[in-house]
Amino acid sequence: MNMRFFFWECLQRFTPSLIKGFGVVVEVTIIGFLLSLVLALVLGIGRMSKSRILRGIIIGFVELIRGTPLLVQLFYIYYVISLIINRIVGIQNAVNFTSVFAGILGLGINYGCYQSEVIRSAILAVPRGQTEAGLALGFSERKVLYRIVLPQAIHNTIPVFGNYLVMMVKDTSLLSCIAVSELLLRTQAYAAQTFQTVESYTYLAIAYLIISLPLARLVKIIENKIRIA
Numbered sequence: 001m002n003m004r005f006f007f008w009e010c011l012q013r014f015t016p017s018l019i020k021g022f023g024v025v026v027e028v029t030i031i032g033f034l035l036s037l038v039l040a041l042v043l044g045i046g047r048m049s050k051s052r053i054l055r056g057i058i059i060g061f062v063e064l065i066r067g068t069p070l071l072v073q074l075f076y077i078y079y080v081i082s083l084i085i086n087r088i089v090g091i092q093n094a095v096n097f098t099s100v101f102a103g104i105l106g107l108g109i110n111y112g113c114y115q116s117e118v119i120r121s122a123i124l125a126v127p128r129g130q131t132e133a134g135l136a137l138g139f140s141e142r143k144v145l146y147r148i149v150l151p152q153a154i155h156n157t158i159p160v161f162g163n164y165l166v167m168m169v170k171d172t173s174l175l176s177c178i179a180v181s182e183l184l185l186r187t188q189a190y191a192a193q194t195f196q197t198v199e200s201y202t203y204l205a206i207a208y209l210i211i212s213l214p215l216a217r218l219v220k221i222i223e224n225k226i227r228i229a
Contacts, residue, residue: 005199014196025182028175032111036109037161039116040114040118044118044120045119070174073110077097082096103172107172111168123153169215
């Protein structure tokens, strides 16, 4: 029985594929995270609306997303949503989501719903006196929210959002299940072709560490600077 390992050979042959997968992870993470921030802001502010109907819709949507696994959501977006749209429109293949688009959308929606609670909590954490002072100066409620309350709330949420960014990088591995050619899917393909299972998955773990550890360190530095400020 051959018990030798081929780490150097694997590194030479597998590195180009890993670099391409690394690029996909960066692309999906950046776009997905920006989408999640926009959605979090919209949902977080919407939760503060005076309209009971709007609040109810947002709460229902957020609880639906938070109550189901991200993997299930990715499958649903990739395989089901386009079918529903095509049947409503009545045209076959009128809409076809690419795997990357579905992955970005799934990550953005999932993380946006979780981050919306962070936004809402941060807004509520701003002292009520700030709002009252703004109203006393003649600002409208909307201007008080966007010019006084929201900037302070977002400032306080930066460290938390940084942690979510690191988590999203790791969760991109789930996109392999909907055929996104990121790191995990490329590793599975390489291991299946070469039978270098130990070597390829070891380099996969190292690749995620190369992304996650510096990013986590950067988030920690930013968090410390915010505390000092």
